Amino acid sequence: MAHKEIELILMRQLAGYLATAVFIVDAAGTLVFYNEPAEIMLGRRFEETGEMPAAEWSTIFKPTDERGAAIAPQALPLSVALTERRMAQGDVWIRGFDDVLRHTEAVAFPIIGHGGRFLGAAAISREVREK
Amino acid sequence: MKVTLWGTRGSLASPGAETARYGGNTSCVEVQANGAVLVLDAGTGIRRLGATLAEKFTRVDLLLTHLHMDHIQGLGFFAPLYDPEVSVHIWGPASATLDLRARLMRYLSPPLFPVHLRDLPCNLVLHEVPRGEFEIGPFRIRSGPVCHPGPTVGYRIETEHAVLCYLPDHEPALGSSVFPGHGDWTSGYAAAKDADLLIHDAQYTSAEYAEHIGWGHSSMQQAFAFAKLAGVKHFVPFHHDPAHSDDDLDRLISSAAAVAAPSFQVTPGTEGTSFNLTNSGTPSSAQAAKGVRGRLRA
Secondary structure, eight states, X not given: OOOOOHHHHHHHHHHTTOSSEXXXXXXXXXXXXXXXXXXXXXXXXXHHHOOBOHHHHXXXXXXXXXXXXXXOGGGSHHHHHHHHOSOEEEEEEEEOTTOOXXXXXXXXXXXXXXXXXXXXEEEEEEEOOOO | OEEEEEEOXXXXXXXXXXXXXXXXXXXXXXXXXTTEEEEEOOSTTHHHHHHHHTTTOSEEEXXXXXXXXXXXXXXXXXXXXXXXXXXXXXXXOOOSSSOHHHHHHTTSSTTTOSXXXXXXXXXXXXXXXXXXXXXXXXXXXXXEXXXXXXXXEEEEEEOSSOEEEEESSOOTXXXXXXSSOOGGGSTTHHHHTTOSEEEXXXXXXXXXXXXXXXXXXXXXXXHHHHHHHHTOSEEEEXXXXXXXXXXXXXXXXXXXXXXXOOSSEEOOOOTTEEEEOOSTTSOOEEEETTSOOOOEEO
16 A cells, blocks of 8 residues: 655645645545645535545536636646646635535645656635625 | 664764663664665664675665765765775665755765765765665665655665565654554555564654654654554664663663554664564564564564
8 A cells, every 4th residue: 555645745734734724636636635624615524525536626616706607627726736737826616515605715836846746736725705 | 684783873873881782873774685785874883884794795785765964974984985896876865956976975075074975996876766666686675755854765675575664764743633544644654564574763752752843753652653553563663862771762662562562573673683584474583683682572
């Protein structure tokens, strides 16, 4: 049994200490972890959902823009960081497992280890409280 | 596979009457199989090892886990480096900015050392450790980064008959709310899984670890827990804190073993001890060169 790349392990450990939501995907695009603030945002604990392939996590929360138009999976900040290996940010409205629509903003970045090894991507996100 | 411990101390060589039984030399382990030899780390223990290798081997492969001083301090005193008949291959982890030669030269050059790396008479070959698997003679070696400050790798070394895992500086519990957790999320797990012999960092007491979180080392109890998680057959607590006397280590290992109640064999990391790993699945035998250390077994 292999284990996750050390950079992902350390990223998860850091995420466990943060009060902002963190999502981590591996190089294949599988959502391998999200932390407790992210659990609140998604309306379900990570232990309940487990890992999710990209096709699932990029659509299951029905991401939309401010006008309610669907955001293509490949346009999500985390997807951009993963596929284009660059930083990306944006506002996304998502509907969690608890059926609550939330306005979130996210910054995503590729995780690149020594030697240029591409290991995945992570997004830091927070809910935007409408005034 | 025969494994011999030439240095088991961490951080700083600590010779003295109070450390004479476990030994005061820093990390160095010899691995022999089928007429080939690997040397794991170049702590101060490598000086005595070097003297035993003369005229026995024309090739020596030295695998460095990382370049902290306690793991390279003996390098300049390793006799094969001064033998023009010997090829010495040094393997070490890459860094993001400097190659292995440049990093080693920080030590092997004046003012820290009088001899330049380029002036060593042996046939010196430097390798940045490849990720994944590679072979040296009869050894299949897997390396991968582990949780320790700076570029650091652990090694899993396999022969036809045995598996050795070497993780001398390792803090798999860093940041974990519960340790051990799932192996999938534990640094070093893949390297150690089902190993016949695990040599693992066990530097601190639990109280000391609480004061040194993030320094890259494990407590004795964490090391036992890691060994249990990985399902190893034989565990060697290693990289002893320089401030721990022989009596301290006796107490520390005994109390950790009492708590952990391991189902695997435990032999305290003692300078001069050899292990013969003959068949996978068979407990290894340990021979204490000094004749003073027994072994613990649950």
